[in-house]
Amino acid sequence: MSELEIRHLHVVYDDEPVVKDVSLRVPAGGRLAILGPSGSGKSSILRAIAGLVPSRGEVLLAGSSLAGVPTHRRDVGLMFQDNALFTHLNVVDNVGFGLRMRGATRSRARVQAQRFLELVGLEHKREAAVTDLSGGEQQRVALARTLAPGPAVVLLDEPVGALDRALREELLVAMTQVFDELRTTVVMVTHDQSEAFEIGRDVAVMRDGRISVAGAAAQVWANPQDSWTARFLGLNNVMEPGQPLHAALGCVPGVTTLLRPSLSRVADAGDARAARVLTGVVEWSRFRGGLYRAALSELSVGGSPVPGARVEVWSDRELEQGPAIAFTIADDDLVPLND
């Protein structure tokens, strides 16, 4: 497993720049998730690393440049969004394909492939036609096929994209286990933030061909850098300068500020007069992703009403409707943004 680094990468499709000056580094055995909406250019980064599209800039694998190296000699494994399985081959021969291309005999390739089939839990389907498999099974074959030749780096393009929720969870868990076991260097591309934070030790968020924020997963989560990234991660309490709430909470003037939604509840609404206490009435509440998400309106800060403002709060317990409830606001609940 090797370190992967890309420096100042540019990709142009039909005169349209889709990747603009992207630099990233994944340490050996590291896992980077590139998160971004569709069309942000994330797949193009993978294709450029694999040498499938012409690109400008540098791609370094274990410190040596891949410039001029054709795809088949780059030693990268790419798992395609639609799997791209060989429909003329059965399951085990799909998985053994990369080994055969590296000179293994058919029987050796099959033995090796068997290991990877066991890893993804498909050993009982080894002789099946890939067209007879379910969507989840096909994706597991594609994963095993990508891993089997032991590539220096594994690139995953929306690896669980087409699956239903249960299958997705199952495959994500299986994948992290496999990656941990093999200490694989992984770059994954996804549009789903929960996927990105589940697989990626590092996360990079992409927007319009550029990286808007990158770093360790927890760090990106804690500090989304700009309001677009914050909103893309599902953090919706972005306060712009001039908004009544911005001033009421005492944010740094002129700096767009994010109010984190996981606020601490104050048991007694009597303290509501304290300067850093926010009170409001639950307008609606929904259970989603293990948390209750509620919208508060009729807000007041330190007892003085902030007309028209509204915030989102996340809580592990359902917030009762009716009377106003209160939250304290700590310093690190307010995150300054760059825009």
Add this chain to the structure above:
Amino acid sequence: MFIKPSRVPATLAALGIVPVLLLAGCAGSDAPATSSPPTSDGPESTEVKLLTYDSYNISKSVLKDFTAKTGYEVKIVKAEDAVATVNRALLTKENPEADVLFGIDNNTLGRALDVGLFQPYQAPDLAQVPQDLQLDPEHRVTPIDTGDVCLNYDRATLSAEQAPKGLEDLTGADFKDDLVVENPATSTPGLAFLLATIAKYGEDGYLDYWTKLKDNGVKVEDSWDNAYYKQFSAAAKNGTKPIVVSYASSPAAEMYYADPQPEQAPTAAVLNECYNQIEFAGVLNNAANPTGAQEFINFMLTRPYQEDIMTTNWVYSVLPSVQPPAVYEYAPAPQTTLSIPFEEVNQNREQWVEDWTSVMQ
């Protein structure tokens, strides 16, 4: 009407597409040996190919004599009836399928001579053939035999009294669905019969006559072979037509082949309003083996051949010295014949046949 060699440059001019021209040129130079059929053995060939019609027959022993005398072996290529045979030769004029063609007759000669289907050749024995049979002064074709195209009828169905006396009778209700004729577009006896009707009813009247024949249920076959052996009740197993366009000599042939010999021939010819036919042979232009072809034409005018065809093809010899065998007593000569001058036939044949086709369709 026929396209002259000038068609090629005209085509190329019309193309105006350079790549096509280049390609055509390339293909031409890639295939240098295509000017003669690759299956023939070149000028040294010991094989003579004869293109003729489907009902042609010749005794094996006679052909063996020819091979013994000249060293050439005869291969027979059969097309359909004679008009189709000639058309086939015309279509493959540049690369003939044979060296010599036999079966073209006085009525089909015109077009073939115009476009140069044959090369001139004067056989030594031609002098013995009566002058009036030698229709081509340039001797591109050599007369081989003559015959008379007449109506024949099945004596098992029709007595001599009941039989038609001539063309006019055929339109009558007595002979509804009784007649089978050959297609003049493909068959020389068919063409001769059409010419007989034109001679009798004139250019203005013959189509009306044929309309009446059509209404009376005339059956048209593409070849004499099919008309006689598929439809004629006296010759075909499931034949239903008691009257057929055939030859004056046909009853003699029926007698010759009948076993046991009957009292009288099972068929008879209507000896009125027959049409005379002369059959020719010629050396094809671009023939692979013209010498062998000439040898075969020489041979066709010799006594053994001329005698043989009288009982194989049932035609008369062109040599006055060759007398018909005894069985010909069952084939009396026609009493009246119709004819149209050779030149007039040459000029109008295609139009007449096309008009006939339009009416019969």
Add this chain to the structure above:
Amino acid sequence: MLTRAAERLLWLLPLAFFALFFAYPVLNLLVTALHPDGHWELAVFGQVFSDSRFWSVLWFTVWLAAASTVLTLLVALPGAWVLARFRFWGKGLIEALAVVAFVMPTVVVAAAVSSSTERLGVPGLSEGVPAILLAHLYLNVGVVLRLVGNYWSQLDPQVEEAAAALGAPPWRRFLNVTWPRLAPAVLASSAIVFLFTFTSFGVVLILGRIGQANLEVLIYRKVVQLFNLPEGAVLAIVQIILVAVLLVVQSWLSRRLETRQGLLALPRLQRPRTAGQRSIVAAFLVCSLALLAGPIVAVFLDAFGGSQGWSLTNYAALGTSNEGTILFVSPIEAVRNSLVFAVAATVIALIIGSVVAFVLSGRASPLTESIWLLPLGVSAVTLGFGLLITFDEPPVNFRGSAALIPIAQALVAIPFVTRAVLPTLRSVRGNIREAAATLGATPLQTWRFVDLPMIVRGLAVAAGFAMAISLGEFGATVFLARSEFPTIPIAIYRFLGSPGDINYGQAMALSSILIVVTALVVVGTDRLRTSARYL
């Protein structure tokens, strides 16, 4: 992977082939028609158009094609419904028989129809329009069964059930729900059947009564019987134009079919449950077996049964050649010739057809694609006539050799090859190849282990079709085959046109051989396709 420049170069091969063997002969036809007497004139066109026979033949051609299409639809649509909705024993057999019928040589079909109708004691059906209609039905019923049947099976039956729940009686369900959704498929298959029967040649030539002619037969008669090349050329040009118009209509209708949405990926077939359903399926089995297998059985009965009971006389006669017979060579040589020509034609068609498919599988506009997929051979007579008058003189003289026969047969087969190969090529294109590269496959390995095995299936089907078409090709071959090398269909035609039991018997014996070879080729390659999965 090829660069753009290399793909352009690749185009040259099919372009050159079509320019030389299709465009050049067509231009030659034009010159023959417009330049008959050494100068340019429109006189021959005037001559043809003022002839009432031309108009009556044209009317007959249209009428015959329309009647054949309607008859085929009437017979095949109920069958298509049965195939679309039910799963039953014998279904595979019927489908296989329909495919075999579609590629069955027209000459054999003509022989089979006259033989089977005479055997049934309905001689009125053995000749003329009824016989032609029957032969057209036999040849084309598979087109409708397959095309409409497949489409129908993909229409969700729940929509009809929904209509029923909304209170629509069966006839309204058919009229207001099923028919509007099915119509594109019915129209598209009608267009194909109309096109095929509009250009029918062998069937009309053999089964038509004297004087009965459609355009194809008229062209043949003008050229071969009347040696009127200019008028033949005018008719050929008229035919080319009419066929081109029909092809445009047909490809437009088929394209419309492809863009329809909301189809089921997997058809829901059920076993017939009620007594009514069971009797419908049984009736379908009986009728389609009678129609599709009956004529074949009749050919075999005639081939083995002479006047003296069962024997192999007819087959034994095929091995002999004597001077008295109508073929220059022994009939068994026609079998050999047919196989040699068909193999050569298949190779040519596979090469040209897959190059066309390869280039089309990249970037191609829908228009380019339709043009290349046009079946040139629909008017085989025009093709044969054009080649005949073009390549018999310098600079290109092929007439002395047999080379033109496989070339003509390949021209007929190429669009079928392209159609069969294109979908598999498209499935290989794109990221399947990229996947192989990321797994370490060199371009050569990718070709060997990915492209080739995937295309082989398409190629096998294409080869089977090309071979069957070449084996049975008649309209073009009849112009080009010299007496030294007749093909089986030519020999059958000559035998059928000659009197006598032994000639008829030999025609039937040869037909039976052609049936067996054609069926083996088509069904065999279909097998190959399914077993190639684990290649």
